[in-house]
Amino acid sequence: MAPSSVLPRPLSQGALQSPVPSDIEIAQSVAPLHIRNVCESLGLDDDDYDCYGKFAAKVNLSVREKLSGRPDGKYVVVTGVTPTPLGEGKSTCTVGISQSLGAHLGKKVFTCIRQPSMGPTFGIKGGAAGGGYSQVIPMEDFNLHLTGDIHAISIANNLLVAQLDTRIFHENTQSNKALFDRICPIMKDGRRKVSASIIRRLQRLGLSTDVSQLDEEGVGRLVRLDIDPETIMVNRVVDVNDRMLRKVTIGQGPNEKGFTRETQVDIAVSSECMAILALATSLEDMRDRLRKMVVAYSKSGDPVTADDLGVAGAMTVLLKDTINPTLMQTLEGTPVFVHAGPFANIAHGNSSIVADQVALKLVGQDGYVLTEAGFGSDIGMEKFMDIKCRYSGLRPDAIVLVTTARALKSHGGGPPVEAGKKMNDAYTTERLDLIQNGLCNLQAHIDIGNQFGVPVVVCVNKVNTDSDAELKLIVDDALKSGAAAAVVSDHWARGGEGAVEISKKLIEVCEARTSEFKFTYPLDIPIKDKIAAICMKIYGAAAVEYEEAAELAIERFERAGLGGLPICMAKTQYSLSADASLRGRPAGFTIKVKNCRAAAGAGFIYPLLGPIMTMPGLPTRPCFYDVDIDPATGKVEGLF
Missing domain, CATH: 3.10.410.10 (Formyltetrahydrofolate synthetase, domain 3)
Known part of the structure; x- marks a missing residue:
């Protein structure tokens, strides 16, 4: 596994335009290298990856075992202050610093980010590939379909729910004997066919694994899950924003014999299957987690699992390729793992454990892996620390905390920031008073990072309307409030070159090795x-x-x-x-x-702690109004 020297490739000064063009114009102005070139630059052999078209590849987990003796690189989590509805640029910052480290400072680097849902991409949010001159490319592939992981999640989830509802139907319409004869059918040799999931259920129930020895009571306990429909905790999912599916009634067909149920359909990435993919450490671990999924409770209060329904093995088969992280590249040729995309509220909002583990081995002891946590440090980063790090065994060397003048003005009493509406003048003119009043939010997030014992590097995400006085006020206060470093970064407008200063500070902080990691709580308390x-x-x-x-x-x-x-x-x-x-x-x-x-x-x-929306709706003018394709060239237009 000898790496080549093809990548990375810094953007030339002539490539940087002002004013900054749209994201898709920038993304399409840079011709991505064939993904094989990216793999070669990482030292991957042909059998270490599988190409999905020209610009994406699945990297096999065997690489992690192959490099098990190689020390891990530096591990950096990127988080942010409490955001406005527009977001404060964490993904752009993550990509920008990675481009800076790899293309401008000569460090081995990897970016690890979540795969976005297509629902919000076509709705109001837009894409999640970064922005400006700090992007993952091709951004059309990144935001739409990619290697099909979300589709696989949807099918596995929906197979589970289909079996759940069907099992209720069959138990309502069949005797114990009829259920037994169908679930454990008699084969030509006179023996009953007993699946591995049935054996495991028998063991959990304390019954003989020789089903021929079961009496009537034992047969009933085995085949009758007696599911209470009011306790069902899983819903069907689709990867589309469709508000009309927030409340539906199923089972209205004549063949369902009146067994209707009121339910809802959720967005695909809210499925527990997605959270399992993000937290699994191997295919075996993923299968074990799928088996343990509690989908409902019986009328006597016992949990009913995916394994009780006999479907976990088939779900694992559907998801077998999803466990391998997807490799892409940034505008400046640094490698990116795009893998898993769990919600950041009902789930933990972080990309996969396996992507981070493989990336840390590929960059080696002197390299850097940047992984992004969803929302602010109070949500995504806390879950990164207290959930993801517990299951991965990894510990971060530093935190990059992203803030903007806009967010701090909002927290300081500025008018509401609303997606799709004109920005109030308070956010485009100098307002030191609003920033001063909003610095308390930045201070709170610095304190959160310091509670985990991990040094905090504040990244002030610059926009062209920020004044020098505003930026200086933020940097000075961050340093007074306990940040290990605080730097203004211009990676959106200048790519990796605009993030060189913060990258140098990040290197200093990581090499100082001051991280003394600690969890918020032990697991063995109530x-x-x-x-x-x-x-x-x-x-x-x-x-x-x-x-x-x-x-x-x-x-x-x-x-x-x-x-x-x-x-x-x-x-x-x-x-x-x-x-x-x-x-x-x-x-x-x-x-x-x-x-x-x-x-x-x-x-x-x-x-x-409040109502959580698991199925977004489309706005009056969704993003897809501007999306089209040139049939002659295949070029996607108007994505962002």
Whole structure:
């Protein structure tokens, strides 16, 4: 595995235009190299990867084992302050610093980011490939389909839910004997066909694995899951924003004999299967997690799993290729893993463990891996630390905390920032007063990073309307508030060259080796104590209260042996509290836990602090109005 010297390739000064063109114009102005060239630059052999077209490849996990003796590189998590609805540029920053490290400072580097859902891409959010001169390319491939992982997630999830509803139907219409004869049919030699999942269920029930020895009661216990439809916790999914599917009734066909059920359809990336993909460390681990998925409870209160339904093996087969991370490239030729895209509220909002592990081996001891966590540090980064790092065994060397003058003005009392609407003049003119009032939010996020014992490097994401005085105020306050470094970065307009200064500071911080990592809470304390630790240490809450539904759920989880799982809080991303209207750094507030759910396969408990939308809707003028293709050239137009 001897790397070639083909990549990276810095953008020339002549390639940087002002004003900065649209993202798709920039992305299409740079011809990406064939993905084989990227693989060769990493020292990958032909059998280490499988090409998906010219510009993407799946890298086999065998590379991680092949390089097991190589020391890991430096591990950096990129997070942000509490964002506005427009976002503050974490993905762009992650890509920009990677381009700077690799193309301008001669470091081996890898970017690890989530795969975006196509629903928001065609809705109001736009893509997630970065922006300006700091992008992953081809951005059309990145944002649309890619290697089909999300489609595989959707099919596996929907197979599970189809089996769940079908099992309820068959149990409602058949006797125990009829169910037994169909689930364990008699073969030509007179023996019954017993699948591996049935053997495991027999073992869980404490019954003989020789089904011929089962009495009537044993047969009934085996074949009748007795699912309570009111407890079903999984929904069908599609990768489209479709508000009309938020509430539907299924089973209305004449052959379903009146067994209807009111349910909903969610966006694909909200599936627990996606969280499992992101947290699995191998194909075997993914299969084990899929088996453990609790999809409902029986009428007597026992959990019903995907393995009880006999479908986990088939789900694993559908997902077998998804476990390998997808390799792409940036505008400046640095490598990128795009892998997994779990929600950042009901899930942990981070790209996959395996992508980070493989990347750390590929860059080696002197290299750098930047991985992005969703939303602000109170959500995505806390989950990165307390969930992802627990399961991966990895520990970050530094935190890059992204902020903007716009976000701090918003937290300082500025007018609302709304997607699709004209920006108020307060955000495009110098307003030191608003920034001064909003610095408390930046300070809170620096404090959160320091609580984990990991040095914080603040990246002030510059836009052309920011004044020098505004930027200086932010940098000076960040340093006073405990940041290890704070730098203004212009990677959006200048690519990697615009992030050289912050990259140099990041190198200094990582080489100083001051990280003394610690979790927010231990796993062996009650669920409520873990929730309280997050609410008080991370959010700054004064107290935590629980509604009855949450109390009952927590009791059920602890009885079921799930009390040792980490916590994944589901709350708004627009405030440190659970109230989106409370900007800045709220204090003295009470967190109210409305309900609590378990993602037993993924391996976390998620308390619900408010309503969480799992199926976005389309706006009046969706992004897709501008999207088309030139049939003569195949060139995609108007994506972003």
